[in-house]
Amino acid sequence: MVATWTPDQPIVQCVEVRKSFGALEVLKGISLSVRKGEVICIIGPSGSGKSTLIRCINALQPISSGSIQIEGIEVTDPRLDKLALRRKVGMVFQQYNLFPHKTALQNVMMAPIHVLGQKRAEVEARARALLAKVRLAGKEDSYPGELSGGQQQRVAIARSLAMRPDIMLFDEVTAALDPETVKEVLVTIRELAEDGMTCLLVTHEMNFAREVADHVYFTDRGVIVEHGPPETLFTAAKDERTQRFLSQVL
Amino acid sequence: MQAIGNWFQRLYESTGLNFSVFYDAYDWDRYLGGLKMTLFLSVTTIMLSLVIGAAGALMQGSPSRLLRLAVNIFVVVFRNTPPLVQIFFFYFGLGTMLPAVETAGMRVPLLSNVQWAIISLSLFAAAFNVEIFRSGIEAVPRTTVEAAEALGYTRFKAYIHIVLPLAIRVCLPALNNNLVNLLKTTTLAYAIAVPETLYAVKQIWSESQNVFEMMVVLLATYGILVGVLVWLMHRWERAMRIPGYAR
Numbered sequence: 001m002v003a004t005w006t007p008d009q010p011i012v013q014c015v016e017v018r019k020s021f022g023a024l025e026v027l028k029g030i031s032l033s034v035r036k037g038e039v040i041c042i043i044g045p046s047g048s049g050k051s052t053l054i055r056c057i058n059a060l061q062p063i064s065s066g067s068i069q070i071e072g073i074e075v076t077d078p079r080l081d082k083l084a085l086r087r088k089v090g091m092v093f094q095q096y097n098l099f100p101h102k103t104a105l106q107n108v109m110m111a112p113i114h115v116l117g118q119k120r121a122e123v124e125a126r127a128r129a130l131l132a133k134v135r136l137a138g139k140e141d142s143y144p145g146e147l148s149g150g151q152q153q154r155v156a157i158a159r160s161l162a163m164r165p166d167i168m169l170f171d172e173v174t175a176a177l178d179p180e181t182v183k184e185v186l187v188t189i190r191e192l193a194e195d196g197m198t199c200l201l202v203t204h205e206m207n208f209a210r211e212v213a214d215h216v217y218f219t220d221r222g223v224i225v226e227h228g229p230p231e232t233l234f235t236a237a238k239d240e241r242t243q244r245f246l247s248q249v250l
Numbered sequence: 251m252q253a254i255g256n257w258f259q260r261l262y263e264s265t266g267l268n269f270s271v272f273y274d275a276y277d278w279d280r281y282l283g284g285l286k287m288t289l290f291l292s293v294t295t296i297m298l299s300l301v302i303g304a305a306g307a308l309m310q311g312s313p314s315r316l317l318r319l320a321v322n323i324f325v326v327v328f329r330n331t332p333p334l335v336q337i338f339f340f341y342f343g344l345g346t347m348l349p350a351v352e353t354a355g356m357r358v359p360l361l362s363n364v365q366w367a368i369i370s371l372s373l374f375a376a377a378f379n380v381e382i383f384r385s386g387i388e389a390v391p392r393t394t395v396e397a398a399e400a401l402g403y404t405r406f407k408a409y410i411h412i413v414l415p416l417a418i419r420v421c422l423p424a425l426n427n428n429l430v431n432l433l434k435t436t437t438l439a440y441a442i443a444v445p446e447t448l449y450a451v452k453q454i455w456s457e458s459q460n461v462f463e464m465m466v467v468l469l470a471t472y473g474i475l476v477g478v479l480v481w482l483m484h485r486w487e488r489a490m491r492i493p494g495y496a497r
Contacts, residue, residue: 086399086400086402097391097394099398100394114403114411143494145493159401160401
């Protein structure tokens with residue numbers, strides 16, 4: 001497919017995405033789009049397919065049918081240049097997944113050097129600035145095992161940002177954290193959003209979704225039940241399932 | 251040095267214990283030559299077996315079934331047959347099938363006995379190293395590899411920069427054992443007349459009639475060589491320790 005994408009079109013465009021694990025259909029026709037600069041939250045009960053969707057968007061898992069386009073690149077294309085895709089998409093995981101044998105600074109520097117072949121000196125300067133931005137100045141030489149969960153997650157965010165992605169995917173990034181460290185990570189994401197970074201988050205942090213998101217999708221059992229701007233979805237949900245979920249978590 | 255030689259000479263004269271290598275310059279040179287050959291064999295086969303083992307373990311995780319099958323056949327063949335038979339197979343079996351080359355008017359085999367010993371011992375140890383590396387690779391969390399993928403790493407780059415460095419830390423103790431075994435197995439090169447320590451010492455004791463004394467020297471030599479290797483491996487293990495990385 002010839003990339004005819006222009007910045008006024010959605011960065012992420014999912015159309016009727018279906019995904020099955022064996023006989024179990026996890027995504028049953030999901031359609032959503034993310035435009036440049038938008039912050040989109042996907043909420044919903046466990047097992048509703050939220051994480052699977054976000055992993056499919058980054059081609060970590062193949063989809064069964066439908067279409068996912070990132071800046072006009074079809075993710076399902078078998079000839080997909082995964083490197084080209086992943087340069088555009090940054091991803092942060094629930095379990096941080098830092099490289100344990102490298103310091104915080106090295107974790108941030110590795111991919112730009114190994115994958116993009118950028119110059120070490122430039123990369124290091126940028127990595128230090130990114131660590132300072134996520135409020136980890138002074139922790140450059142600490143190994144992941146010496147950092148708290150919240151600190152590790154912020155290193156992971158800096159590590160993704162070092163690749164200068166057009167969009168950041170966050171997969172339940174605060175779910176494994178202590179309540180007191182959740183906030184520091186959310187502050188970091190909020191600052192990113194305020195800087196204009198396009199963000200797609202799968203999250204259980206309803207207050208965060210309410211305050212920061214431009215648009216919220218509620219999913220249940222593989223379908224999008226309802227979506228809209230947070231002020232409507234959180235106060236005037238139309239669907240009974242959404243109402244029940246929100247009443248349980250709010 | 252002279253004092254040591256004199257002491258062993260007096261020991262021989264007073265007790266009959268003949269450690270000829272320590273006072274006889276000719277025996278000493280032969281022994282030293284053997285020791286150098288053993289070190290050469292050990293270092294080259296350790297390096298080669300590590301490289302082949304790491305490459306094999308990478309191929310074992312390849313999407314190509316053919317490649318995986320090839321590695322598995324390699325491992326089975328070299329693990330299920332005795333190393334001495336492997337050396338004979340390479341030297342007497344394959345070696346005679348290769349064309350000879352003309353060097354300074356003489357027809358010599360394409361590969362010497364030393365080269366065959368290196369090839370055969372490296373492959374033998376590599377078969378075990380493949381399995382050892384695999385155990386380490388399997389201990390690296392899949393999510394760590396996924397994070398690398400999400401950053402745009404290819405399978406090969408992720409293997410080199412992330413999987414292998416983490417896997418080595420897990421499998422160092424097992425690797426340690428195999429490399430110790432490999433060092434001791436270099437004595438099998440004796441069978442194809444590679445002048446390594448055992449070969450040299452055997453020559454000394456046949457001529458100087460001091461089998462018992464040379465046996466003691468031989469055992470002490472390997473005891474010390476393995477001791478040095480283990481010490482180096484432990485230093486490497488310590489150097490690779492990651493602060494705060496609990497397992």
